[in-house]
Amino acid sequence: xxxxxxxxxxxxxxxxxxxxxxxxxxxxxxxxxxxxxxxxxxxxxxxxxxxxxxxxxxxxxxxxxxxxxxxxxxxxxxxxxxxxxxxxxxxxxxxxxxxxxxxxxxxxxxxxxxxxxxxxxxxxxxxxxxxxxxxxxxxxxxxxxxxxxxxxxxxxxxxxxxxxxxxxxxxxxxxxxxxxxxxxxxxxxxxxxxxxxxxxxxxxxxxxxxxxxxxxxxxxxxxxxxxxxxxxxxxxxxxxxxxxxxxxxxxxxxxxx
Ligand SMILES: C[S@@+](CC[C@H](N)C(=O)[O-])C[C@H]1O[C@@H](n2cnc3c(N)ncnc32)[C@H](O)[C@@H]1O
Numbered sequence: 001x002x003x004x005x006x007x008x009x010x011x012x013x014x015x016x017x018x019x020x021x022x023x024x025x026x027x028x029x030x031x032x033x034x035x036x037x038x039x040x041x042x043x044x045x046x047x048x049x050x051x052x053x054x055x056x057x058x059x060x061x062x063x064x065x066x067x068x069x070x071x072x073x074x075x076x077x078x079x080x081x082x083x084x085x086x087x088x089x090x091x092x093x094x095x096x097x098x099x100x101x102x103x104x105x106x107x108x109x110x111x112x113x114x115x116x117x118x119x120x121x122x123x124x125x126x127x128x129x130x131x132x133x134x135x136x137x138x139x140x141x142x143x144x145x146x147x148x149x150x151x152x153x154x155x156x157x158x159x160x161x162x163x164x165x166x167x168x169x170x171x172x173x174x175x176x177x178x179x180x181x182x183x184x185x186x187x188x189x190x191x192x193x194x195x196x197x198x199x200x201x202x203x204x205x206x207x208x209x210x211x212x213x214x215x216x217x218x219x220x221x222x223x224x225x226x227x228x229x230x231x232x233x234x235x236x237x238x239x240x241x242x243x244x245x246x247x248x249x250x251x252x253x254x255x256x257x
Contacts, residue, residue, distance in 0.1 A: 003187035006134050006196055008079070008107065011206050015058070015080035020203035024059040025086040027245055033065030035236035036251065037126060037157075041069065044155040044227075044253050049073060050121025053149060055106045055142065056129025060087030060099075066124075067096045077104040077115060106130070107138045109145030119151045125158040128249060131208045134190050136218070139208070143222035150256045156224055159249040163193060163209040165231060173209075215252060224254035 004010075014020060033041070045052065048070040057063045057076035064087075066074060076099060078084050084101055091099050104112040106125070123146045133139045146156060163173045173193075179185045180192050188196055191208065198204045210218075212229070219226050229252045232238065 005190055006188050006194070006206050008105070008134065008138070011132055011134065012079050014204040014206065015078075016082040017203050018082075019201065021059070021082045021086060023202050024061065024083055025090075028059040028061040028064060028086065028090050031061055031241060031245055033062060033069065034232075034242045034246075035238055036232045037062065037065070038069065039236050040157055040228075040251055040253065041066070041071075041124075044157060045071065045122050047121060051075065051118050053077075053115070053118075053120040053123045053146065055123065055125040055146065056127075056132070057087055057101070058083045058127075058129075060090050060101075062124065062126045063087060063099060063101075064090060064094060064096060067091075067094070067099060072096075072098060074098075075100040075102060075115060075118065075120070077102040077106075077112070079103065079105045106142040106145065107133060108141075109149060116149065118149075120149050120154060121151055122155045122157075123150055124156070127246060128159050128161060128207060130158050131160050131210065132206055134194070134206060134208070136191060136208075136214075140218055140222050143218060143224060147223040147256055152256055154256045155227070156252075156254045156256070158252050159232070160215060160252065161207065161209040161247065162212065162231065162250040164211050165248060165250070212250075219252075219254050223256065225257045226252070226254050228253040 051073045052071055054063055054076040057078050063076040088101050102114050104115055163169055193209045196206050216226055229250055232249050
């Protein structure tokens with residue numbers, strides 16, 4: 001029987017799995033914003049009163065971090081209901097009930113009237129959430145949807161892995177390219193750059209790893225103007241706890257001109 005391709009439902013089920021829920025809830029309670037996130041948010045999201053939209057908020061790690069940093073006009077959404085429940089209960093505990101948590105799919109934002117009722121002054125899709133959407137057209141749909149919801153001038157901040165970030169990655173991806181040429185790749189994957197793996201304590205993860213050219217093309221195709229990108233280690237030195245929670249990544253900032 002042919003292997004089933006990974007779909008949005010696969011990803012959603014993996015995030016609703018108790019192993020993932022515990023992992024992300026723990027981070028929401030104890031980790032908060034990374035130093036690099038804080039640096040770039042302060043640099044590019046200069047109006048704390050502006051309505052902000054956070055995509056893929058999960059259990060609320062960054063959402064509550066934004067709230068604590070003074071950004072209190074927040075709408076945060078995710079398609080994994082178990083994670084959203086965690087985020088809502090953490091917000092209630094921290095007197096942050098004014099945060100709007102909404103169940104929505106980033107690839108179909110037009111369908112969500114609750115999100116569409118505001119012109120946002122900025123959008124965030126942190127910790128590689130955008131790259132957990134299977135299929136490049138679907139990732140572009142998410143970027144387009146966020147663009148439509150933002151005001152002119154609004155910043156977008158997100159992260160990805162970078163498959164060209166060092167020699168080891170480049171060598172591994174050359175081997176993977178050979179597998180794709182021979183048709184020997186994991187048959188559940190959709191596109192070159194995809195990975196699907198399982199880690200103890202985190203659960204199953206689908207992730208698309210782009211190269212820089214791919215993201216630049218996707219931003220331009222969806223109306224965003226690229227402003228900045230850099231590896232996380234260039235932006236800030238992270239604590240051991242953050243490095244244990246998350247690998248190196250590339251930050252991207254774009255604007256709606
Ligand atoms: C790596 S987690 C990050 C969670 C949280 N932002 C954090 O930093 O702890 C990625 C999040 O993106 C969400 N996500 C992935 N695809 C999505 C989609 N199509 N629509 C909405 N949320 C999505 C997942 O459910 C998950 O909560």
